[in-house]
Amino acid sequence: MDLSSFKRLVLAHYRSMYRVAYAILRDSDDSQDAVQDAVTRLWEKRHELTDISDHEAFCITAVKRRCIDMLRQRQRTMEEMPTSLEHLEDGTDTAQAIESRDTLARVNELMDALPEQQREVLRLRSWGGCSVQEIAEITGLSCDNARKVLSRARQKLKELYNRKK
Incomplete structure (x- = not known):
């Protein structure tokens, strides 16, 4: 070419x-x-x-x-950002910062267990900040299907998170 x-x-x-x-x-x-x-x-x-x-x-x-x-x-x-005390801003609750980082790492790990389509839709919504309409355009789904896939992904992620507690 x-x-x-x-x-x-x-x-x-x-x-x-x-x-x-x-x-x-x-x-x-x-x-x-x-x-x-x-x-x-x-x-x-x-x-x-x-x-x-x-x-x-x-x-x-x-x-x-x-x-x-x-x-x-x-x-x-x-995820690679340091969490030691000297790197935290003054007034930041160290325990809360560490817990937030651990929760985020756990959620990301659980997201990998979702089916590809659910994972993609959830990441577009969560990380990309895309609207349901934008997700539908990007993935080729209808708006209703994109909404359903997003809802199912959230529900499945919640189930996985609660099961692993």
């Missing part, structure tokens, strides 16, 4: 890719980075793109996955 074909098949969907990235990340700079990373990866695999029937859906999926990777990286960074 040459440059002009790539522009016609991939870069034509740049705006759609950016809208999806922004819906997930809620930050303009991060969204642009995610789209740029996705386009770079697509360019590297441009020879495989000729077999794709729906280029827009393929591009949207690529940027969605890149955004989810970025959210996971943010989460890992938050």
Whole structure:
């Protein structure tokens, strides 16, 4: 695939890719980075793109996955933050900070036990701050289905959390 074909098949969907990235990340700079990373990866695999029937859906999926990777990286960074006393702000309750970190780590661990679709919808809502409408657009679900999947994911996560206490 040459440059002009790539522009016609991939870069034509740049705006759609950016809208999806922004819906997930809620930050303009991060969204642009995610789209740029996705386009770079697509360019590297441009020879495989000729077999794709729906280029827009393929591009949207690529940027969605890149955004989810970025959210996971943010989460890992938050988990790696030091919790020793010298790193806590004055007035911060040490026990509360440690308990919050442990709870967050436990919830993230339990989220991995959810089915892929539930996990994705829950992360888009929780980490990405996406509305149900945005989740529906990103995942290709109807709004009602997205709402149901989100509700079931929350219910299942609550069950798992209470069971492991």
